[in-house]
Amino acid sequence: MECVVQGIIETQHVEALEILLQGLCGVGRERLRIHEICLKSGPNLGSVASEVRLLCDLEQPEPTWTVKHIGGAMRGSGAEQISALVRTMVESKVSKNVLRLFYALGYKLDHELLRVGFAFHFYRGAQISVTVSSINKMLKLHATDEAVPVTPGIQLVEVTAPASSDNYTEVVAAVSSFCEYLAPLLHLSKPGISTGVVPTAAAAAASLMSDGGGTTL
Amino acid sequence: MPIKWVLHWQPNAGTTVNSQILNEVSQCVENMNGIKEGRWKATLTFYRPNLRDQSIQTEFPRDFLGMSLQEQPNKYYFIMRGHRLVVEAESSILTIMEKLQSYKSRVALNFEGVQYQLGDFQLRLGKVVPTHSENLRGIVMEVEYLPISSIEKSRQLMEEFLDIWQEAVSKRSLPGHFMHIEPNFSDFGLSDHYTSQHTAVQYATVLGQLIATVQSAQAVRN
Numbered sequence: 001m002e003c004v005v006q007g008i009i010e011t012q013h014v015e016a017l018e019i020l021l022q023g024l025c026g027v028g029r030e031r032l033r034i035h036e037i038c039l040k041s042g043p044n045l046g047s048v049a050s051e052v053r054l055l056c057d058l059e060q061p062e063p064t065w066t067v068k069h070i071g072g073a074m075r076g077s078g079a080e081q082i083s084a085l086v087r088t089m090v091e092s093k094v095s096k097n098v099l100r101l102f103y104a105l106g107y108k109l110d111h112e113l114l115r116v117g118f119a120f121h122f123y124r125g126a127q128i129s130v131t132v133s134s135i136n137k138m139l140k141l142h143a144t145d146e147a148v149p150v151t152p153g154i155q156l157v158e159v160t161a162p163a164s165s166d167n168y169t170e171v172v173a174a175v176s177s178f179c180e181y182l183a184p185l186l187h188l189s190k191p192g193i194s195t196g197v198v199p200t201a202a203a204a205a206a207s208l209m210s211d212g213g214g215t216t217l
Numbered sequence: 218m219p220i221k222w223v224l225h226w227q228p229n230a231g232t233t234v235n236s237q238i239l240n241e242v243s244q245c246v247e248n249m250n251g252i253k254e255g256r257w258k259a260t261l262t263f264y265r266p267n268l269r270d271q272s273i274q275t276e277f278p279r280d281f282l283g284m285s286l287q288e289q290p291n292k293y294y295f296i297m298r299g300h301r302l303v304v305e306a307e308s309s310i311l312t313i314m315e316k317l318q319s320y321k322s323r324v325a326l327n328f329e330g331v332q333y334q335l336g337d338f339q340l341r342l343g344k345v346v347p348t349h350s351e352n353l354r355g356i357v358m359e360v361e362y363l364p365i366s367s368i369e370k371s372r373q374l375m376e377e378f379l380d381i382w383q384e385a386v387s388k389r390s391l392p393g394h395f396m397h398i399e400p401n402f403s404d405f406g407l408s409d410h411y412t413s414q415h416t417a418v419q420y421a422t423v424l425g426q427l428i429a430t431v432q433s434a435q436a437v438r439n
Contacts, residue, residue, distance in 0.1 A: 044269050045277070046319035067306065069313045092310035095414070097406065101304045104297055105320065106266065106277050 001074075002089040003126075003163045003171045005179060007188040010197055011153050014132060016205035017185050018118065021130055024181055025122040032133055033058040034115045035144050037099065039107040052107065054098055058144065067092045074168075083179075084172045085190040086163060113137055114147040117155060125174030126161040133158075154197075157186055218288075219339075219363045220371040220411045222379075223419035225426055226356035228393040233434060238391055239344055239356050243331065245385045246340055251333035257341045257359075258329040260285045260348070261420055264320040281320065282424070283311075284417045294417035298425065301404045303414045324348075328357050328420070337363050338378065345427065355427045358395055359416075366411045368402070398422055 009017055018029065035056040041049055053068040071088030073079065079086065117133030134155045136147035159179060163171040179188045184204035187195045226242075228234055247253075261284050266277040284294040285308075293311055295304040314320060330343025338360060345355035360378065365371040383394065400422045402408075407415055 041317070041319050042276075044273050046267050046317065047269065048318060050317040050319055052313065052317060067310060067313055069316050071316055088316070090309055090312045090316065092307040092313055094306040094310065095304050097302060098304055098306075100300070100302055101295055101297070104278055104300045104302060105281070107319075 001086060001163045001165065001168060002160050003084045003086050003168060003175050004158065004160045004191060005084045005175060005188040006159075006191045007157045007182075007186040007195065008151075008154050008197060009132070009157055009186045010201065011134070011155055013185060013201050013205040014117075014155055016208040017132060017157070017182070019208050020182065020185060021120050021132075024178075025120045025124075025130075027120060027122050029118040029120055031059050032115060032117045032119045032131055034133075035063075035112065035142075036115060037112045038110045039102050040110045042106040042108055045106045051110070052102065054102070063096065065094050065096050065098050067094050067098060082169070082172045083176045083189070086168050086172065111137075112142065113150070114144050115156075116147075124178055126163070126171040128159060128161045128175060128178060131158045131160075132156075157182075157188065159188055218366060218411055218413065219361050220365050220368055220375070221359055221361040221416055221419070222375055222397050222399075223416065223423055224358045224360065224379075224395040224397045225423045226358075226393055227396040227426070228430065228434075231434075231437060232392040234353055234356055234393070236344070236353055238393070239330075239342070239353075241389050241391055242356065242358075242386060243342055245382075245389065246333050246335070246342060249335060249382075249385060251335045251340060254332045254334050254339075256329065257287050257332045257343065258327060259287060259420065260325055260327050261424060262325040263323045265323045267319055267321050282421055283314075283322075284420060286413055286416060288416070289413045292413065294414065296417050296421040298418075298421050301406075303405050303407070303418050303421075305412075305414050305417075326354065326424070339363060354431070355423075357423060368409050368411060368415075396426070398426065 035058055037054040038051065040051050055066045055068055057064045069090045074086040114136040115133040116136060117131060119129060119131040121129045132155055135150045137150050138144065138147050140146060159175055161171050161175050184200045186201065187198050189195050226234055226238065261282055264281040264283060278297050278299060280297055280299050282296045284296065291308050293306050293308050325348045327346050327348055328343050330341060333340040341359040343357050344353050345357060346353060362371050362375060400418050402415055402418065405418050
């Protein structure tokens with residue numbers, strides 16, 4: 001399982017967000033360049049339709065591949081009351097010919113995209129990952145070099161942390177309290193519930209850029 | 218990793234495998250001063266598509282195999298011989314397959330037995346049995362030569378070892394012999410440097426032989 005919240009930020013404030021994250025996390029950022037291929041089961045395959053993502057990490061000297069399955073979100077009144085989405089998520093690192101495997105099994109390409117940005121991984125009450133990336137689409141099949149932004153000027157921020165059925169409340173609390181530090185720059189909420197950019201972003205960014213993140217927001 | 222050949226017992230026409238053959242072959246290893254090192258196990262699973270309309274089967278692979286190996290406990294292998302495809306994955310792929318519900322495991326075969334050390338060689342002799350059953354379906358032998366990882370560089374040495382081995386086994390006048398069929402690894406995108414993916418491909422090949430043997434025995438009976 002994983003706990004996840006998302007938000008958006010204008011590209012012009014991303015540098016300020018990076019400074020803030022750097023200060024909060026105390027670790028260096030990692031560059032992010034991931035080719036994501038989303039596949040869906042063919043019409044007759046499986047008792048229910050299924051979806052799987054193949055992620056190719058293009059930042060590595062030799063690109064590495066991961067199969068990722070995102071399952072259903074936790075439901076019920078308990079899930080509604082918490083501020084983050086908790087869902088099943090399983091990943092498996094695989095050899096580079098995995099796309100051929102899924103095509104042979106009867107999966108079809110649904111869409112593909114390229115995420116370009118950076119990530120921070122650190123421990124703060126939970127093992128938290130923050131990714132800030134622009135989402136790009138390919139004009140030609142698999143042409144990652146010719147990708148163009150889906151939403152120019154806007155980047156996606158995602159905060160995730162691994163969780164289990166035993167500890168998800170603590171993990172959600174850790175993620176939520178971390179998100180509060182980012183609140184002047186962006187608002188993070190459950191995926192699918194877009195809250196837009198925050199009005200304080202420009203002022204907060206200007207403040208961060210002027211003193212390198214030294215000010216407590 | 219060290220080069221390995223996977224061999225299977227090819228019974229003479231009209232005969233079948235039995236546990237007595239396995240006992241005799243094991244004695245051969247012990248007579249060659251093979252030192253018992255414990256047990257080993259590998260499992261091969263046949264998958265079939267989970268279809269909404271069972272009448273449309275043709276577009277889906279019928280040779281989709283999954284394999285777990287003791288030498289790589291955190292990995293899992295998928296093999297499709299028809300597509301010349303072998304894929305290595307972390308074992309969590311099994312959870313993903315369960316969640317996708319697009320393919321179901323149909324039947325699984327265990328390869329299990331005793332591991333021996335014989336100088337620089339490691340021999341694993343084992344029976345092939347369906348899980349939840351004791352019906353012997355075949356005998357396999359892994360021959361691993363620890364100092365070399367190159368298939369080509371080790372070929373002559375492996376052949377010489379097998380000559381000695383076949384001679385030792387032939388003295389017992391058993392109704393069959395061990396057979397080595399080397400798959401064309403480059404068809405699967407594999408290099409000369411030996412990996413566990415080579416092992417998975419070899420097992421898929423051995424399985425093809427075992428099925429062919431059973432089918433021809435049935436044809437003779439009928």
